[in-house]
Amino acid sequence: MYGLKTEASFDSAHFLTDYYGKCENLHGHRWRMVVHLESPDLQADGTMKDMVMDFGVFKRAVRALAEELDHTFLVEEGSLSDATLAALEAEGFSLTILPFRTTAENLARYACERLTEQGLPVSQVDMYETPNNCAVYRA
Numbered sequence: 001m002y003g004l005k006t007e008a009s010f011d012s013a014h015f016l017t018d019y020y021g022k023c024e025n026l027h028g029h030r031w032r033m034v035v036h037l038e039s040p041d042l043q044a045d046g047t048m049k050d051m052v053m054d055f056g057v058f059k060r061a062v063r064a065l066a067e068e069l070d071h072t073f074l075v076e077e078g079s080l081s082d083a084t085l086a087a088l089e090a091e092g093f094s095l096t097i098l099p100f101r102t103t104a105e106n107l108a109r110y111a112c113e114r115l116t117e118q119g120l121p122v123s124q125v126d127m128y129e130t131p132n133n134c135a136v137y138r139a
Ligand SMILES: Nc1nc2c(c(=O)[nH]1)N=C([C@H](O)[C@H](O)COP(=O)(O)OP(=O)(O)OP(=O)(O)O)CN2
Pocket: 016, 023, 027, 102, 103, 104, 105, 129, 130, 133, 135
């Protein structure tokens, strides 16, 4: 089995709904997303011959996802009233509405799904919420 790994980071705000502790308050993290690819075979021909995938293509896909989430407020759908969302948008804040509680576990799965949709053979995503705390999602 062959593997590749690359990473990108993004700074985003979030809060955890129904969390009893400091994380129920709006706060931010520098999320570090480490993406692992796995393939039993290397490409047979063309520009990516003998590669799982060109590192350039891989890192651009991971960076593009990080860029999409960077400096946005990650909001769990339904966790804020329409009036609050409208007020934040009226102030020019950038929101990313997600259909799940914004835990590191769910964000790791989300990144895996988004990159897999693009045809990357993702085997695992490590989502670091802090330098010491990381959630892992395996495809
Ligand atoms: N399994 C998970 N546990 C927690 C998650 C999570 O996504 N998955 N998230 C949080 C909060 O988002 C919180 O921001 C993290 O809190 P904490 O670990 O306390 O992080 P700190 O930066 O404050 O770390 P210190 O060690 O206290 O400096 C909570 N749990």
